[in-house]
Amino acid sequence: MKLTLKIWRQKSPKDKGRFETYKVEASPHMSFLEMLDVLNEELISKKEEPVTFEHDCREGICGTCGLVINGQPHGPNKGTATCQLHMRFYKDGDIIVIEPYRASAFPVLKDLAVDRSAFDRIIQAGGYISVSTGAPQDGNAIPIEKDQAAKSFDAAACIGCGACVAACPNASAMLFVSAKVSHLALLPQGKVEAQRRAQAMVRQMDEEGFGMCSNVTACEVECPKEISVTNIARLNREYLSASLGSEV
Amino acid sequence: MNVKGNQSVESFHRRLGKIMWDYCGMSRNADSMKKYRKMIQELREEFYKDVFIPGSMNDYNPELEKAQRVADFFELGELMVVDALDRNESCGGHFREEYQSEEGEALRNDEDYAYVSAWEYKGWDQDPVLHKEELIFENIELKTRSYK
């Protein structure tokens, strides 16, 4: 199939950036990123600079890839990371617009690659259980209800790709933060410091310049791991009870 | 960076990978490995003469990162072949076609090869030097592995 790509090119964080148009010949068996590989090979053969895009595992788990394809983070398919999107969902003659995530907390580094280190800093602010390596109690000492463990897992499945931020008109990181808060708060081991955690992570999120959540729920729709917005409600609960309980 | 040839890093990596998979993959034999060790060397030479790396060194440049890595894969790949040639037995993931039972199972040689091969690098144009760490089994009896 023959495709027309309109790709965002930006030399550096300071460059203004613009769309460039490319033609590429793809096969329906290819993955989306393999289609971009083909384009890059062509550009290299013409001694032009290839399009910089980030990717690694190419099986939807590392969270490195994240392109906005025709306005949708990770493209049209539900529960699918960019690397798992295949070209059989496109047809000959399609025009595809490919952009980086747009959020002030995720500055563009080059072309389609953005800086998501804000997420790391949010985790560093409190997204962990304060336990050191040593001799904790036996893994079976505290039974955890099967469904509860499963709920925690559902939240823990977040791959930290940032699609939720890109999808949100306010560029809010609430889905990401709430997934981590829920993952840990739902387990007895993480319950202990749940409120403190919620406060610290939300504070960091605000400092990074992410917007407020206004319940648009576009984040859930675009999330490649289909993390539920009910986690946001849980985060609000933890955050609220922490604020009420605190002395300030 | 300054070679300014005509072929992409990716294309060299693919060619190296194909050689490795076909001749040093699921099964290996001495004759073809000897031949393909030379091919790896030739491919590496071609790489240094004809690779093209776009962009510049002082920039975010994934192609340059790749080039560095592929350059190392050439040398490691050759060492893998050298090691596979040294080990005249079949064991685990290392299956030498010359050493198999009538039923096609791996034939290990504990007499001569119960050692760890530790290779010392002697420069890219020198053969590496083999150091052997003998494996001593005091608690487990060496047996032919059977899952039958």
Added chain:
Amino acid sequence: MSFDNNTPPGPLAEKWSRYRGTMNLVAPNNKRRIEIIIVGTGLAGASAAATLGELGYKVKCFTFHDSPRRAHSIAAQGGINAAKNYANDGDSVYRLFYDTIKGGDYRSRESNVYRLAEVSRNIIDQAVAQGVPFARDYGGLLDNRSFGGVQVSRTFYARGQTGQQLLLGAYQALSRQIAEGNVEMYNRHEMLDLVLVDGKARGIIVRNLLTGELERHAAHCVVLGTGGYGNVFYLSTNAMNCNVTAAWRATRRGAYMANPCFTQIHPTCIPQSGDYQSKLTLMSESLRNDGRVWVPKKQEDAKAIREGKKTGNDIPEEARDYFLERRYPAFGNLVPRDVASRAAKVACDEGLGVAPTGLAVFLDFEAAFMRYGQSKAHSAGLHNPSDAKVRELGVKVIEEKYGNLFEMYEKINGEDPYKMPMKIYPAVHYTMGGLWVDYNLETNIPGLFAIGECNFSDHGANRLGASALMQGLADGYFVLPYTIGQFLSQDIRTPKFDPNAKEFLDTEKDTRERLENDERQGQPVGGKLPPPPR
């Protein structure tokens, strides 16, 4: 350079505890003055960085990724082994040790493997305490499943994303140390060389991947947790950016590379579909718990399938060859990876492959659908349920167990594996070889340590499923933090190393010349290409 494996004396079962009890320690006030460089933030690197930070060392940690959480450990699917014997099926430290040595075809070191089996139990406890949401049974206790090459159930798992959950646990522990200032984290920095001072590893040269600048970093010792070299094959289940550069540059500086020819080909991957393909995707080994591997008995049936005239479902039971069950009745579909892969290759070489390329065999869940369905129907009190009903119930059980894997298969392949048997073929997955290390996980260069897949130590010529996660975390949480003291305790009076010293400047110059002129990259600087060695 030493080449002694430094295994402590004494009976196997007591070596580690005795050694740990008598080894040299570094006092807390000295730890604060000692710097450690860790390269890599996968399970091994992140767990080591977190633990050493907790102990009070000054740690600098490097990754070429944009975040420590992206390391490829994240993609491990199936699980992690531990000799907990929760299943009461006869497991023990000795049995895990024995299975690992045997699975590795008797090419690994007894003392290291025994220690691995011993500490495997602590890993599960540690991970649970960190909030890793392992699968649980209805009683709320940890659930297990079986992997290839063993006859007990000792594999702990978090759906098909065990690696992800364990890595997030280690990443969170690491993040906590970063926040506390014990670990300084350098994202998007790639190690390009090792710096030796008086024959000891005292620093590294890294390239800042955003600016291209070279940087010199000094420390009292260097730890590499930089993974394996499977990408030498180009197509593998490794992530696109996995590479051998850090380990290989150390090799060029004198570290020994051990058993490089020991590579693991994983039997259950999604087959290659075209020349443009950039990587192969693994289907977890856990699928072999319930899936049966087969090819048609007759070449003409295989040919018809390849040409799209027939599907797997059209081949009647008696015309199928369940070759693993036939050749290995004791272990059946759960033989170790090397054995399963080779058997699949043999079948395809005989012209029985079932993909257009001729390179694929079936992995079939029909029997499992029916078996689980019947048991579900029985417990639901259904009498004489129809086959369709039984199958429907069974599909649900399988969906619960492997749902995300089935989904992943469909996304890539476009076929619904609940309706058609999966097609699989072996692919490069893991490399058992790696930097040579002694019992302390120290290479032959003093002060250079290698952990996780980066070293060669525990898996011999073949690794058992669910043992990579175990080894990475064992090394990082429970082995290296002790053994590193053996080296560092000699260095408590050594002042910080100066990254502007001659050794550092010289090594940086080498690195720069190599980057600038790739023509000279593979040879001693200044020379022309001599003829290749014979």
